[in-house]
Amino acid sequence: MRYWKRLKAFVKKERKNNKCFPLLPFFDYNEGMYYKVLLTLILVLIGAYVATRPTFALNMSNSQWILQMGSVNNNFAGLKSGSGYTLRDTGGQVAPGLYSGTGGKVRAGFQYIGSLIPFSFKISGEGVTSVDFGIIDPTNPVTRTQTLSVTNGSAHGFVVTIAENHALLDPPTGSSIPDTTCNAGDCTSTTATLWDSIFAYGFGYRCDQVGVTNYCPTDFATTNFYRPVANTSLSQNPATVMSGANVGRNMQVQITYKANISTSQGAGFYSNVLTYVLTPTF
Amino acid sequence: MKKQLTILSLVTLFIGGCFGAQKAHADFSLGVYPPITTITTTAPNIINTVISFSNTGDTPIDGDLRIVPFKASDDGTGLPSYMDHFTGPDAQIAQKISLSITNAPVTSLTIPPQSKRDVTLTVTLPENEPDGDYYFSVIYTSKPITNNQSTSTFLNASIASHVLLSIGANHKPQGNIDTFDTPIFVTGGPLPITVKVANTGNAFFAPRGAITIKNMFGQTVGAINLLPVNILAQSIRDLPSDEISNTSEESKPVWHEKALFGVYQVQLSVALSDQGPLYTQTRYVIAIPWIAIGTIIIMSLLGLFIFLRVKKRTS
Numbered sequence: 308m309r310y311w312k313r314l315k316a317f318v319k320k321e322r323k324n325n326k327c328f329p330l331l332p333f334f335d336y337n338e339g340m341y342y343k344v345l346l347t348l349i350l351v352l353i354g355a356y357v358a359t360r361p362t363f364a365l366n367m368s369n370s371q372w373i374l375q376m377g378s379v380n381n382n383f384a385g386l387k388s389g390s391g392y393t394l395r396d397t398g399g400q401v402a403p404g405l406y407s408g409t410g411g412k413v414r415a416g417f418q419y420i421g422s423l424i425p426f427s428f429k430i431s432g433e434g435v436t437s438v439d440f441g442i443i444d445p446t447n448p449v450t451r452t453q454t455l456s457v458t459n460g461s462a463h464g465f466v467v468t469i470a471e472n473h474a475l476l477d478p479p480t481g482s483s484i485p486d487t488t489c490n491a492g493d494c495t496s497t498t499a500t501l502w503d504s505i506f507a508y509g510f511g512y513r514c515d516q517v518g519v520t521n522y523c524p525t526d527f528a529t530t531n532f533y534r535p536v537a538n539t540s541l542s543q544n545p546a547t548v549m550s551g552a553n554v555g556r557n558m559q560v561q562i563t564y565k566a567n568i569s570t571s572q573g574a575g576f577y578s579n580v581l582t583y584v585l586t587p588t589f
Numbered sequence: 590m591k592k593q594l595t596i597l598s599l600v601t602l603f604i605g606g607c608f609g610a611q612k613a614h615a616d617f618s619l620g621v622y623p624p625i626t627t628i629t630t631t632a633p634n635i636i637n638t639v640i641s642f643s644n645t646g647d648t649p650i651d652g653d654l655r656i657v658p659f660k661a662s663d664d665g666t667g668l669p670s671y672m673d674h675f676t677g678p679d680a681q682i683a684q685k686i687s688l689s690i691t692n693a694p695v696t697s698l699t700i701p702p703q704s705k706r707d708v709t710l711t712v713t714l715p716e717n718e719p720d721g722d723y724y725f726s727v728i729y730t731s732k733p734i735t736n737n738q739s740t741s742t743f744l745n746a747s748i749a750s751h752v753l754l755s756i757g758a759n760h761k762p763q764g765n766i767d768t769f770d771t772p773i774f775v776t777g778g779p780l781p782i783t784v785k786v787a788n789t790g791n792a793f794f795a796p797r798g799a800i801t802i803k804n805m806f807g808q809t810v811g812a813i814n815l816l817p818v819n820i821l822a823q824s825i826r827d828l829p830s831d832e833i834s835n836t837s838e839e840s841k842p843v844w845h846e847k848a849l850f851g852v853y854q855v856q857l858s859v860a861l862s863d864q865g866p867l868y869t870q871t872r873y874v875i876a877i878p879w880i881a882i883g884t885i886i887i888m889s890l891l892g893l894f895i896f897l898r899v900k901k902r903t904s
Contacts, residue, residue, distance in 0.1 A: 411630030413638050416623040425643050427620025428746055435617050436734060436744045443740060458620070463816060463829075466668055475740065484740075510742075552829070552840060564742060577740045580733045584747040586726070587624035588667035589819050 424460025477575030486535030720757030763790030
């Protein structure tokens, strides 16, 4: 109260001396206006503080609705018994963390990462899930690029592998565009080598860094180094195309697919299926 | 009035052009939460837990769900090595694990764009269930949309959520420090450290560890915290540090101090659980910056030589 009186006295004195009002020089020198503005500022600050307090609400949604509620309690835990056996239920969780019930504990997520961000994978770029090479002329390689993005907000480490069901195949004729062996015939599904000759034919891919951190395997460090895709019909294991060790959003690499054919390659529509697998560490 | 309407129209067109002319990107995006679930339980019990699969892309995703068992990979990095069937004391464990949506078994799932689907994982353990650990992934694989209209490669994606299931009342961890390596002689930092912990028991655990570094005066000059990663039964795993790695590789423990001189004591402490056991090992590192010392000696000798020559001439 005493401070408020002193403030009022100060304001009066300043106005008498016709000095620029220290806090609000652009306002008319109206004492009442000053107190109104000051009160408004205080209310705004209080409102901002309240608005930024965390709320503990559960959101559930689908394409038709969004449901918000305070919390959901699982009501199916408990002891049940029948003839010859006793069963205890433990279940349900609404957030990452440790849930304990009779006889069991369930922990969702890593104990050292308290994030709700899903572990997710995105493909964007040319064709997305259907990469069309168009008409391929002999000794005229065609390339297509895409961006792979991983958001790893809830796992400490991940790997993305790639594999194909078979080489590019034209089902009516049974002929195929073979997987590349690169210029020197020495690249494999796990080791990239130089492929820039127009007389080296086949289908392959390479990985390039996007951004500050390189998530591509080290054998792609040199430009124009390619690998053939691991072929599961030949019992080859999927190969790592991207890996990371930290939590993070939108970790990206660029994938370039390349196809080159010889003059003896028969005409047709060749296709195969590539499978990317995103796996977190445990 | 006419002038104001003209300006308003131009502004509206400009804003509409900025936001309306953006190219629509039909991305494919698939997510899962949580990426790992650990279940520690006794029998009998029925465990229910939810795994959410999300689609933040612009087109619906149609795919299959399956449960695939795994073991720890041999490289110690914490990645799974998938198997064809479960191994362990219960050969029928696969029949006791199921996936469902609203109590209906599910093997395939369609996720509309910008939405998620919750799948309930149920583990039903009867009273006579033997103790043991089982590790598996719930994998969702999208179905590719193919056509034979052109030469194309079609893409699909799989995403995995791991489940570590440990059955039994006695979960006391058994293990030891398998590897604790540092260089013996160094000329300077940073100092790389290798830590591997072995799980010799039949249940997984997540150890807690820390490394402290003391100089020859007994002062603590460095500390590194290790991540409490899961170590599966009968496996060995590298313990990474909790630092953010600047590369795509896991953060191996590194003491980043560059100017080192003298003898340093590097002590590792690992607790396999909150109730122990606790293991401690110590290594010693001798840091002699040969290059710096040699440079100082040479410069000193040179300076002394010049001083003596000048003194001789002046005298």
